[in-house]
């Protein structure tokens with residue numbers, strides 16, 4: 001039996017790691033919902049498993065997503081992950097070529113140069129030595145870059161990086177030591193026993209006369225083994241837990257088992273533990289502009305992992321989703337935050353909703369739900385009514401006198417269960433109408449009606465509806481030469497995926513220019529209903545900063561598709577026309593007659609903020 | 610019958626010295642913008658819950674600040690968090706966070 005005491009730190013570390021991982025993963029798997037578990041079982045023996053493995057290879061080993069953000073950063077991650085993987089795999093093949101068994105203890109291929117010191121005069125061995133040295137050099141280049149990055153992150157396309165916890169720092173330092181120590185151990189071995197290739201034997205010949213001795217020989221192998229063992233023991237308690245967990249998450253995602261269930265479940269755990277705290281998402285968070293620097297997704301996840309959640313970390317977030325679209329691991333940051341926000345202790349009593357009359361005395365084809373926010377931007381509501389009229393649609397405005405909130409603000413605040421009375425009342429209203437289509441002007445309402453109400457009625461945002469009316473030729477519109485820029489509202493764009501319809505409508509009416517940060521990269525106006533903590537001045541600051549970035553110099557009109565965006569941008573008092581798509585359409589309906597009237601009306605109204 | 614506040618108000622004496630103002634102090638500490646309130650009532654005027662119930666944000670926070678917290682729990686339960694009140698408040702009071710802080714304070718004891 002090939003054995004030396006120095007393999008113990010490595011072996012014990014590995015055992016500890018596997019036991020902790022198994023215990024945690026089993027617990028999380030058991031807390032999957034029935035639907036999630038069924039999805040795993042149903043899709044396990046299908047091609048989805050293969051596509052999951054392919055994604056693991058591309059993302060966890062080659063780090064393709066990170067390379068897309070920044071080549072150097074991608075190379076750094078790839079050299080560490082793929083390089084280490086290759087060291088293990090090629091190490092196993094090399095070990096097999098010497099000992100002709102695949103059943104040796106796991107430490108043999110790791111410390112192979114110790115257990116196979118003799119040169120065999122075999123060309124295959126020389127090739128293996130060369131390849132292993134090459135891979136080690138590859139990994140070491142990654143370590144060097146990682147070290148360099150701590151001080152020069154700008155070269156890696158990052159302005160901010162995460163501040164690390166003690167456990168993370170220990171694991172990180174240990175990780176930096178692992179491969180240089182391996183190099184040292186193999187080089188000293190080469191100095192004493194010969195063997196190795198350009199790297200290890202090269203360094204070995206330098207060390208031959210001063211450092212290489214029996215003592216430094218065994219000490220270097222001990223050091224290498226201890227660094228590995230320490231890393232394994234710290235891994236489950238540090239951000240490096242993301243290495244194994246991301247693999248599982250990718251598989252679960254491919255099996256279609258990651259649907260949001262509204263509470264903290266196994267999927268939440270896998271997502272939270274898949275965050276590497278890489279900090280790539282940080283630069284996308286606008287709250288940093290206000291100096292709120294400890295609430296971003298990696299901090300939320302980390303505090304969740306360490307059971308140290310504070311009210312601020314959980315609540316001070318716009319849920320704008322900008323970090324979600326930049327996350328290289330594809331973590332559903334918004335869903336995770338929503339699950340963490342759930343709080344069933346808060347009592348809510350909406351019994352008074354029984355006073356709302358849900359009967360209809362007409363039978364409309366289309367329901368128009370303006371929404372709370374639209375009631376505060378009457379220009380949008382009036383424009384929509386004008387559009388319905390011009391297109392001769394048999395519609396009904398459902399929330400004229402008694403409007404019930406759609407429930408999404410409560411859901412985003414962690415009160416999803418408590419919002420059920422509102423949801424049910426609204427549903428009753430929609431279903432009693434007998435209409436086939438529900439149109440809303442507010443992207444917040446749109447998102448929740450479409451994705452969480454389970455309605456039998458088609459749900460459209462007014463941009464989609466207007467686009468349809470235009471396609472059907474129901475609106476006679478004249479194109480103007482006005483230069484406008486479009487702002488994608490978070491809830492409509494990033495969070496609902498509606499990008500093209502608004503652009504089609506605007507392009508038919510005016511000259512549309514795009515801001516550099518558009519579509520999924522769009523800025524949040526700052527008015528988000530998901531954040532109850534920001535002061536009115538902070539929101540205004542965000543809005544001013546966003547406007548500055550969105551509106552090109554030669555443009556005087558910003559078109560948006562959300563009453564809340566409109567209201568928030570208008571509160572900045574900037575000399576820019578902030579109009580909703582519905583208003584743009586309505587003024588062009590009347591072909592210029594009262595063109596400025598609606599917008600001026602809104603300006604006066606919003607100046608009071 | 611629903612009450613829209615048109616009935617004859619019952620006599621009410623507020624004993625400032627005896628009332629417990631700790632809850633109000635907590636809420637004001639965590640959302641100081643409430644100090645800016647001028648009791649204009651715009652919030653209650655736009656509130657969809659106020660339109661169909663006797664709940665009023667303005668009244669609730671005023672009573673709370675006077676230490677009249679007997680009905681606070683049932684009052685604050687009415688809010689739908691829709692955020693209309695924030696948008697109309699001329700004084701920049703972060704009404705939704707006032708509500709959140711009241712709920713936190715109520716759940717603390």
Ligand code: SF4
Nearest residue numbers: 285317318320321323
């Ligand atoms: S959702 Fe938006 S505000 Fe919240 S952490 Fe992500 S980027 Fe920041």
Ligand code: SF4
Nearest residue numbers: 275276278279281327
């Ligand atoms: S959320 Fe994603 S991008 Fe942000 S630190 Fe975590 S892994 Fe990196």
Ligand code: SF4
Nearest residue numbers: 656688689691692694
């Ligand atoms: S957030 Fe609450 S208090 Fe404010 S308007 Fe909406 S329901 Fe009324």
Ligand code: SF4
Nearest residue numbers: 646647649650652698
């Ligand atoms: S709108 Fe603002 S200032 Fe007026 S009563 Fe309500 S909170 Fe106070």
